[in-house]
Every structure is written in structure tokens, then in C-alpha cells.
Amino acid sequence: MSTVIIILVVVALLAIGATVATVVVRRRRPALVAPPPVAPLPEVLVPEEAPRPELRDEPAMRARLGASRGVFDRLRGLGAGDVGEDDLATVEEVLLRSDVGLATTEAVLDSLRRDGAPEGVATAVRGVLRASLDRPRDVVEVADEGRVAVWLFVGVNGVGKTTTIGKLARREGERGHRVVIAAGDTFRAAAADQLALWADRTGADLVRAHEGADPGSVVHDAVGRAAARGADLVFADTAGRRANSSNLLDELAKVRRVADRGPGQVLETLLVLDATTGQNALSQAREFLAAAQVSGIVLTKLDGTARGGVVVAIERELGIPVKFVGVGEGVDDLLPFDPDEFVDALLRA
Amino acid sequence: MFDALTDRFERLSASLRSRGRLSEADLDEALRDVRSALIEADVELSVVRAFLDAVRDRLRGQALSQSLTPGQQVIKAVHAQLIDILGGSALKITYAPRPPTVVLLAGLQGAGKTTTAAKLARWFAQQGRHPMLVAADLQRPAAVEQLRVLGASIGVDVFSEPTTPVEVARRGLETAQRIGRDVVIVDTAGRLAVDEALMDEVAQVSAAIAPHYTFLVIDAVTGQDAVHTARAFHDRLELTGLIVTKLDYDARGGAVLSARGVVGRPVVFAATGEKIEDFDLFHPDRMASRILGMGDALTLIEQAERAMDPEVVAESAGRLMSGTFTLDDFLAQLNQVRKMGSLGGLMRLMPGMTKEMRTAASSIDERQLGQVEAIIRSMTPRERREPALIDGSRRARIARGSGTTVPAVNQLLKQFTEMRKMMRSMGSGGLPPQMGRMAQLAARARPQDLPPGFEALADATRPAPSAPAPRGARGKKKKGGRVTPPKGR
Ligand SMILES: Nc1nc2c(ncn2[C@@H]2O[C@H](COP(=O)(O)OP(=O)(O)OP(=O)(O)O)[C@@H](O)[C@H]2O)c(=O)[nH]1
Ligand SMILES: Nc1nc2c(ncn2[C@@H]2O[C@H](COP(=O)(O)OP(=O)(O)O)[C@@H](O)[C@H]2O)c(=O)[nH]1
Ligand SMILES: [Mg+2]
Ligand SMILES: [Mg+2]
Numbered sequence: 001m002s003t004v005i006i007i008l009v010v011v012a013l014l015a016i017g018a019t020v021a022t023v024v025v026r027r028r029r030p031a032l033v034a035p036p037p038v039a040p041l042p043e044v045l046v047p048e049e050a051p052r053p054e055l056r057d058e059p060a061m062r063a064r065l066g067a068s069r070g071v072f073d074r075l076r077g078l079g080a081g082d083v084g085e086d087d088l089a090t091v092e093e094v095l096l097r098s099d100v101g102l103a104t105t106e107a108v109l110d111s112l113r114r115d116g117a118p119e120g121v122a123t124a125v126r127g128v129l130r131a132s133l134d135r136p137r138d139v140v141e142v143a144d145e146g147r148v149a150v151w152l153f154v155g156v157n158g159v160g161k162t163t164t165i166g167k168l169a170r171r172e173g174e175r176g177h178r179v180v181i182a183a184g185d186t187f188r189a190a191a192a193d194q195l196a197l198w199a200d201r202t203g204a205d206l207v208r209a210h211e212g213a214d215p216g217s218v219v220h221d222a223v224g225r226a227a228a229r230g231a232d233l234v235f236a237d238t239a240g241r242r243a244n245s246s247n248l249l250d251e252l253a254k255v256r257r258v259a260d261r262g263p264g265q266v267l268e269t270l271l272v273l274d275a276t277t278g279q280n281a282l283s284q285a286r287e288f289l290a291a292a293q294v295s296g297i298v299l300t301k302l303d304g305t306a307r308g309g310v311v312v313a314i315e316r317e318l319g320i321p322v323k324f325v326g327v328g329e330g331v332d333d334l335l336p337f338d339p340d341e342f343v344d345a346l347l348r349a
Numbered sequence: 350m351f352d353a354l355t356d357r358f359e360r361l362s363a364s365l366r367s368r369g370r371l372s373e374a375d376l377d378e379a380l381r382d383v384r385s386a387l388i389e390a391d392v393e394l395s396v397v398r399a400f401l402d403a404v405r406d407r408l409r410g411q412a413l414s415q416s417l418t419p420g421q422q423v424i425k426a427v428h429a430q431l432i433d434i435l436g437g438s439a440l441k442i443t444y445a446p447r448p449p450t451v452v453l454l455a456g457l458q459g460a461g462k463t464t465t466a467a468k469l470a471r472w473f474a475q476q477g478r479h480p481m482l483v484a485a486d487l488q489r490p491a492a493v494e495q496l497r498v499l500g501a502s503i504g505v506d507v508f509s510e511p512t513t514p515v516e517v518a519r520r521g522l523e524t525a526q527r528i529g530r531d532v533v534i535v536d537t538a539g540r541l542a543v544d545e546a547l548m549d550e551v552a553q554v555s556a557a558i559a560p561h562y563t564f565l566v567i568d569a570v571t572g573q574d575a576v577h578t579a580r581a582f583h584d585r586l587e588l589t590g591l592i593v594t595k596l597d598y599d600a601r602g603g604a605v606l607s608a609r610g611v612v613g614r615p616v617v618f619a620a621t622g623e624k625i626e627d628f629d630l631f632h633p634d635r636m637a638s639r640i641l642g643m644g645d646a647l648t649l650i651e652q653a654e655r656a657m658d659p660e661v662v663a664e665s666a667g668r669l670m671s672g673t674f675t676l677d678d679f680l681a682q683l684n685q686v687r688k689m690g691s692l693g694g695l696m697r698l699m700p701g702m703t704k705e706m707r708t709a710a711s712s713i714d715e716r717q718l719g720q721v722e723a724i725i726r727s728m729t730p731r732e733r734r735e736p737a738l739i740d741g742s743r744r745a746r747i748a749r750g751s752g753t754t755v756p757a758v759n760q761l762l763k764q765f766t767e768m769r770k771m772m773r774s775m776g777s778g779g780l781p782p783q784m785g786r787m788a789q790l791a792a793r794a795r796p797q798d799l800p801p802g803f804e805a806l807a808d809a810t811r812p813a814p815s816a817p818a819p820r821g822a823r824g825k826k827k828k829g830g831r832v833t834p835p836k837g838r
Contacts, residue, residue, distance in 0.1 A: 190491040193491035242597055
């Protein structure tokens with residue numbers, strides 16, 4: 001299939017190129033005869049005195065947004081008993097605004113329609129959401145006898161994988177583990193330097209290679225170093241990758257296989273998700289689960305206004321538990337995930 | 350990215366049936382679907398409402414068109430409204446009368462600011478400008494180093510010093526003035542809109558350098574929160590516009606509509622990948638067409654024009670049409686295509702692609718192209734000219750030489766032969782069907798939207814003797830040269 005596509009694209013682009021080339025050639029010829037007096041400016045270079053764009057506000061939208069905030073308060077005010085259409089609309093709006101997504105929201109509404117809300121709408125909604133978060137979420141730190149535990153960190157670009165490793169290195173260090181960090185992001189500029197600072201801050205060991213090195217071999221070396229030095233936990237960073245590229249995911253699967261060989265034993269594969277992400281997080285989870293057997297989620301950037309409700313949908317659909325949440329950029333800004341608090345925060349104004 | 354929306358609207362068109370006039374019931378049903386599509390695409394709820402109201406106003410009581418199905422009519426209204434929200438027309442970048450033109454980038458953590466700073470620098474260099482980068486993110490570990498590496502890869506100087514962001518920005522600007530740089534791009538640390546201290550800091554940076562352009566860099570996968578972020582940054586910094594990143598994800602990109610809707614400033618640039626060249630001006634009309642599944646021929650042609658060498662292309666195109674296209678030609682073309690950016694990205698832009706093709710294309714990356722190249726390079730010159738020579742034992746040798754497998758070699762040869770046959774059978778007449786579709790689009794587009802070169806496509810299908818008027822725009826755009834990133838991906 002892929003060869004077909006490659007050939008198709010090449011041919012199609014070739015045809016474009018050919019037409020473009022014809023124009024260039026055609027254009028050049030008359031230009032030799034009579035060159036235009038002044039070459040017009042490219043589209044983006046308008047005369048320099050051009051005024052700066054004017055700021056235009058959209059008051060109507062502002063008013064709407066201001067009003068929208070109140071819906072969370074309204075939800076808490078809703079009474080007990082049968083749930084009317086208006087109440088359902090309020091619930092729907094609250095859930096959608098928290099990025100819970102249409103499918104999960106519909107499911108909650110159905111259950112409200114079916115069961116009513118004997119103890120108040122907010123309580124009923126909380127109950128339904130809480131029920132979808134009912135699963136074990138402990139992390140495994142100890143490998144089999146004679147092996148080294150490996151935690152692999154995966155996710156799309158910029159979600160907080162590296163920072164989370166820093167925070168977890170601190171946490172696990174405090175819990176008495178000796179941590180080696182593998183700088184497996186050999187793609188992004190200065191990714192290893194970023195991790196070096198975290199290793200410094202947390203006293204963890206760092207294994208790194210040059211930019212462009214094979215990430216699998218970095219992880220392999222880190223496991224080797226851990227075994228040699230009596231460290232018991234390896235954190236493997238990986239380059240951020242989009243979840244719709246089977247090749248990048250294959251590469252990840254390979255890193256995972258390498259990490260799980262020899263003394264290495266992959267105990268956790270943590271998918272890092274950014275709380276500001278919308279419904280795309282669901283497809284991220286799906287793809288990374290398939291490629292790298294994700295065992296848990298770290299939900300970062302919960303210190304902002306984003307609520308990260310999409311993890312409810314992820315737990316419902318894929319059963320991957322959220323294990324930690326990130327609440328800042330500092331080394332201690334990491335908490336174990338607490339479903340009760342999370343649901344409260346989802347519904348809070 | 351907007352694929353999902355597109356699919357919804359396609360289905361909508363199939364399900365709507367009515368006669369004479371769109372009834373309120375038709376409208377309700379259609380708009381309910383549009384609403385779901387927008388919500389699934391992460392468009393913020395207030396923006397969804399405003400959008401639906403506007404579409405309803407456009408459609409209410411409208412007579413049914415003779416030539417459009419009701420579904421198409423709704424799509425047309427949605428399309429028009431999308432263009433309105435996405436910004437009407439692209440913002441033109443103008444330059445400060447007294448250089449340097451100062452550009453400030455701000456946004457949430459991990460949105461893509463640093464990468465975008467480098468991409469912008471390269472873009473300005475291509476416009477014939479002399480940009481300088483200023484690394485004012487002193488917060489994230491190794492952020493300065495990251496920008497230095499990126500700057501080095503495109504040959505642009507990076508200024509920074511371990512003081513404060515405000516100081517770095519100010520001194521960076523001074524330095525640029527002193528050494529005669531005409532564009533200064535300031536990268537800042539990622540910050541959350543609720544972080545008062547950091548929002549104050551970026552406001553101070555802005556006050557210190559009085560930027561001509563302040564861009565909010567926003568990730569295409571952002572959810573409902575996009576509006577809070579956009580509004581907060583707009584309140585503090587008076588944004589000139591938005592730059593949307595990660596359009597290469599399969600995200601539906603509703604955040605673009607949300608942020609645009611709430612700040613009323615245009616989306617100016619769009620990033621479609623990790624590579625420095627995966628970046629261009631944002632074109633609202635094209636984006637709206639893309640949302641509706643019409644592909645984006647204009648962007649594609651512009652990219653082709655920028656990255657391809659006309660001589661090389663013309664030569665092998667001639668051989669392609671006459672059926673004497675060789676694997677060497679193919680390799681040359683492949684390398685031209687690679688210069689244009691990621692294959693998946695290109696494929697998405699191509700009109701007439703089915704959903705399956707788009708999905709398949711987006712999963713291809715550099716590595717596979719490398720494989721194809723390795724296979725061809727493992728052939729002897731003679732084999733490349735006459736692929737028919739390649740028998741079983743040669744195939745095994747080639748597979749070994751290229752580190753691939755015999756089936757991979759077989760597949761490549763089979764596809765290549767078929768392609769050649771197809772092109773030959775089309776003979777000298779006309780363009781492949783894909784291109785025909787593009788030419789149609791070209792003919793339909795408003796003339797002022799046509800980039801140079803596009804008219805030629807239209808010409809190619811209806812042979813008109815008049816050569817297009819020289820527009821001269823091209824030469825300059827090519828200035829500054831192309832820069833290859835440190836390594837492919
Ligand atoms: N796929 C893809 N990745 C991108 C794009 N733009 C940036 N990235 C990646 O996203 C990640 C974050 O980008 P940065 O440029 O470091 O983002 P930033 O906003 O400067 O991040 P902080 O400085 O940490 O706040 C990196 O891994 C980039 O390579 C894009 O358009 N597509
Ligand atoms: N506010 C906040 N920022 C975070 C959090 N986790 C990571 N970040 C920031 O997000 C950005 C990207 O993080 P990074 O670890 O480089 O992401 P990676 O590309 O996935 O490795 C950095 O600027 C981090 O400081 C968090 O929990 N809260
Ligand atoms: Mg990282
Ligand atoms: Mg940065």
C-alpha cells in the first residue's frame with residue numbers, strides 16, 4: 001500500500017511540477033524580450049508604509065463567554081428527582097466544556113434520564129462519572145529477581161514526558177529507588193540537555209547519546225548501566241510523536257521490545273497526556289495503547305483552567321487508568337491521581 | 350485534521366432530502382449534525398452556538414437552489430461561515446518602516462513556540478529578510494540550547510544571556526539593530542493563562558520591545574480551553590494573530606475556530622510537522638475547502654513551486670509522458686518531493702483523495718521513502734534504465750543490498766511498471782485525473798487567489814495560446830535558499 005501511495009504522490013506532484021516548469025519556461029522567454037519595468041512585490045511584501053492591522057474586538061462573543069461560565073454554578077443548584085430537559089442541557093454543557101466528549105456525555109445523560117437524580121443532579125452526575133473511574137491504578141516498581149524495572153514514557157509532542165520523568169525521578173528516589181534515566185529522545189533539539197538538568201536536580205543517573213542516535217540502543221545502554229551499578233529503576237524518555245504515523249509508532253514498539261530484553265523488564269508504559277488536549281487525546285490513547293501496550297496515563301498541566309475530562313472517555317472506552325497528574329513545572333508538582341477530587345474538579349465552577 | 354468534519358458533512362449531504370425550500374425541520378436536523386460535528390472537532394461551545402446561529406441566518410427561508418442538493422446547500426452555507434470565522438483572507442505581513450520588525454511569540458507550555466520561532470526565521474529568510482532569534486525562555490531546562498541548535502541548522506543567529514526575559518528581549522533587540530538584522534523573533538517560555546506572575550512577565554517583555562506582531566502559538570489538538578487561553582493572552586498582549594501548530598496530527602482542529610472566534614484576530618501561519626519546512630502562511634479559504642473535503646490544491650502547488658527544480662522536473666516530465674521514464678527519473682522526483690515536506694502532509698492537500706488514501710498517506714514517513722531510495726540505489730544503472738531486466742536473482746541481490754526484502758522490491762517494481770504503463774497510455778494528451786480535478790478547482794477559484802503557476806494548470810486542460818502574464822513574484826520568494834534540517838524524520 002505505501003509504495004502505491006509514494007508512487008502516486010510522486011507522479012501527481014511530478015505533473016504539478018511539470019506544469020509549473022512549463023510556466024516558468026514560458027514566462028522566462030517573453031521576459032528576455034521585454035523585461036517588466038519593475039518587478040511587482042511578492043504577495044507578502046506589501047509597501048512598507050502599509051498601516052498595521054487594526055484591532056477589532058468581538059463584544060458579542062465576549063458576552064457569551066462570560067455567561068457560559070455560570071453553567072457550572074447552575075449545575076450545583078439543580079434539585080433532586082426527575083431530570084427535565086433544561087437540567088439535561090445544563091449537564092450536557094458542563095460535561096462538554098470539560099472536554100468529556102459527546103459519547104460519554106450522552107451516556108451520562110441517558111443514565112440520568114433512566115435513573116433520575118434522587119439525591120440531586122450534581123450528585124447523580126458525579127456518581128456516573130466516578131463509576132467509570134473505578135479501577136486499580138497502582139504502579140509497579142519492583143522487577144523480577146535479577147532484573148531491572150523499566151518505565152517507558154510515551155506521548156505526542158510537547159505534552160510533558162521529559163518533565164514528568166524529572167518529577168518521578170524525584171518521587172521514586174525519595175521512595176528509596178535508584179533511578180537511571182535514558183535520554184531516548186534523540187530527535188528533538190537539545191532534548192538530552194533538558195533531561196540532563198532534571199537528572200542534576202534529582203540526583204538520577206543519565207545515559208545519553210548524540211542527536212540522531214538510535215533510541216533503542218540508548219535505552220539498552222541505560223538498562224545495562226543500571227544493572228552494572230545496582231540501580232533498580234530505569235526511566236526511558238522517548239521523542240514526541242504524532243499518533244497517526246504507523247512508522248513512528250513502530251519505532252516506539254521497537255524501543256519497548258529492546259527495553260524488555262535482557263535484564264530489562266518493562267513494568268510501566270506511561271502515556272503522557274496534556275490536559276488542554278481535546279478529543280484527539282482519545283485517538284492518541286488508542287494508537288499508543290496498540291503500539292506500546294500503555295499501562296497508565298499521566299495527565300499533565302492540570303494546574304491551568306483545562307479540566308482534562310477526556311480521560312473519563314479514555315478510561316471508559318479503553319480502560320487505561322490515569323496514575324499521576326502534573327500540576328506545575330516544578331520537580332514536586334506531581335500527584336497520584338485521585339478520582340474523587342478529579343470528578344469534583346470537573347464539575348466545579 | 351478536519352477530516353472528521355468533512356466526513357460528517359458528506360454524510361449530511363446524503364441524508365438530507367427535501368423539496369422546494371429548506372424547511373425548519375430540515376434545518377434543525379442538518380444543524381444538529383453540524384453541531385455534533387463541531388463539538389467532536391473540539392470547537393468551543395459558545396463558538397459553536399454563534400456559528401450555528403450565523404449558518405441558520407444564512408439559510409433561513411432560502412429558496413432551494415436548482416443546482417444544489419439541500420445537503421450541498423447547507424454545506425455551502427457552512428463553508429461560507431467557516432471562511433468568515435477563519436479570517437476571510439490571509440493577513441499580509443508588512444514590515445516596519447524602521448527595521449527591525451519585531452515578532453513576539455507566546456503561548457502555553459509545549460504549544461510549539463520554539464520550533465515555530467525557527468520556522469518563522471526560515472520563512473522570513475526566504476522572503477529575503479535577515480532575521481535574528483532571541484531566546485527569552487529562561488525557564489524551561491535547555492530551552493535556549495534548543496533554539497540555538499535550531500538556529501544553527503538554518504543559519505540564523507540566536508541571542509540570549511542568563512539574565513531575565515525582559516532584559517534578554519531588550520538587549521536582543523538592541524543587538525539586532527546594531528548588527529543590522531531586519532526581523533527579530535522573540536521566543537518566550539510557555540505559560541498558563543492563570544499564572545498571573547508569568548502573564549505579567551510576558552506583558553513586560555512585550556512592553557519592553559513593542560512588538561509589531563504578537564502571535565499566540567496554539568496547538569491544533571487543544572480542547573475547550575482554547576478560548577480561555579486565547580482570551581487571556583489577547584487581554585494582556587493584544588495579539589496580532591494566531592499561529593496554529595501540529596496540523597499534521599489527525600486532530601480535527603476545532604481549537605482554530607474557537608481561538609479565532611474569541612479574539613477576532615486571524616490565523617496567520619500554520620505548522621504541519623516537526624521539520625523546519627513544515628510551515629507556511631495559513632489560508633482560511635483553503636482551509637475551509639479542506640474542511641469540506643475539497644483538498645488544498647493551491648498550497649500544494651505553491652509548495653511544489655518553491656521546492657522543485659523546474660529543469661529537473663521538466664526533463665523527467667517529458668520522459669514520463671513519452672513513456673521513457675526511468676527509475677533514475679523516479680529517484681530524482683522522489684528527492685524533489687522530499688524537499689517539499691512530509692508525504693502525509695502533501696497527500697492531505699491533494700484533492701480527490703479518498704479517506705483511505707489520506708489515512709494511508711499520513712502513516713508514511715521519511716523512513717519508507719528512504720527504503721524506496723535504498724532499493725533503487727542498489728540497482729545497477731542499467732537496471733534502473735531497464736527494470737524489465739531485473740529477474741529473481743537480481744531481486745534477491747537488490748533486497749540484500751538495500752537491507753529490504755524481496756517482496757518490497759517486487760512491489761516497487763510492479764507499481765513502477767504499472768505507473769509507467771498508465772502514463773504512456775495517456776500519451777501526450779492531458780494530465781492525470783488528479784490534476785484534472787485540480788485544474789477544475791483552479792478554474793473555479795477567484796482569480797486574485799491564484800498563485801502564479803496555478804493558471805497554467807487551468808491552461809493545461811483547456812489549451813489556450815495566451816501565455817500567462819509574468820507576475821515576477823516567484824523570483825524573490827526563492828531568495829534566501831532552502832535549508833535542510835539537521836536530519837530527516
Ligand atoms: N508534529 C508536530 N510537532 C511539532 C509541531 N510544532 C512543534 N512540534 C513539536 O512539539 C514539541 C514542543 O515544541 P516546542 O517548540 O519545544 O514547544 P514550546 O511551546 O517552545 O514548548 P515550551 O518551551 O516547553 O513551552 C517538540 O517536540 C516539537 O518538535 C508541529 O507542527 N507538528
Ligand atoms: N504548567 C505545567 N507545565 C508543564 C507540566 N508538565 C510539563 N510542563 C511543561 O510543558 C512543556 C513541555 O514539556 P516537556 O517535558 O518538554 O514535554 P515532552 O516534549 O513531552 O518531553 C515544558 O515547558 C514543561 O515545563 C505541568 O504539569 N504543568
Ligand atoms: Mg521531551
Ligand atoms: Mg520553547
